Amino acid sequence: MRQLNYKHPFSKQRGATLIEVLISIFLMAIIGLGSAFIAARTAVIHRDQNVHLHTISQMRNQLESSQCITAGTKTITIASTNVNLDCTYTEGSYTVAAFSSAAAPNNAVAASSSGGIKVKFPALKVQNNVDNNAFVPILADIKPY
Numbered sequence: 001m002r003q004l005n006y007k008h009p010f011s012k013q014r015g016a017t018l019i020e021v022l023i024s025i026f027l028m029a030i031i032g033l034g035s036a037f038i039a040a041r042t043a044v045i046h047r048d049q050n051v052h053l054h055t056i057s058q059m060r061n062q063l064e065s066s067q068c069i070t071a072g073t074k075t076i077t078i079a080s081t082n083v084n085l086d087c088t089y090t091e092g093s094y095t096v097a098a099f100s101s102a103a104a105p106n107n108a109v110a111a112s113s114s115g116g117i118k119v120k121f122p123a124l125k126v127q128n129n130v131d132n133n134a135f136v137p138i139l140a141d142i143k144p145y
Contacts, residue, residue, distance in 0.1 A: 052138045054078050059085065059124045059142045068122040083136055084127040090143065091120045 058076040062068055068087040075082050094117050123143040126136055 048138070051078060051136060052140065055083065055126065055136055055138075055140055056142070059126075059140060062087075062124060063122060063142065063144065068124060073127070074124070078136070086125045086127055088123050088125070089120050090123055091118055093118050 055076075055078055058078060062074060062076065062085070068074060071088050074085040074087050076085060077083075096117055121144050123141070125141040126139045
């Protein structure tokens with residue numbers, strides 16, 4: 001019986017497949033680390049946005065329920081963390097014009113008068129204390145205009 005001497009076409013490339021696999025694993029590790037970094041940054045930004053929205057919601061609640069009647073420091077609780085707010089009052093001057101058409105026929109303007117009115121409105125601002133409000137990433141300031 002005759003023996004066939006068969007050689008594989010890639011018999012001289014020993015270890016080439018192992019190097020290719022190691023390079024692909026290294027590239028996948030780099031891609032995985034980049035993806036993990038992006039996911040971590042996205043989670044931090046999402047958390048900061050949630051804290052900011054919750055802070056704004058609590059501040060609006062304080063203004064709407066007239067909790068800021070006197071100027072001073074107010075405290076709100078956000079995720080079981082106390083945040084101090086500065087409550088201030090701002091005074092605005094407005095000019096009001098009043099027209100009277102009772103004396104003139106066909107809705108014509110017969111007399112007009114103008115006067116000023118002063119309005120005080122509260123404003124809430126997160127205090128800029130580094131130690132106390134480190135939990136709040138964005139220092140908010142709310143004024144009703």
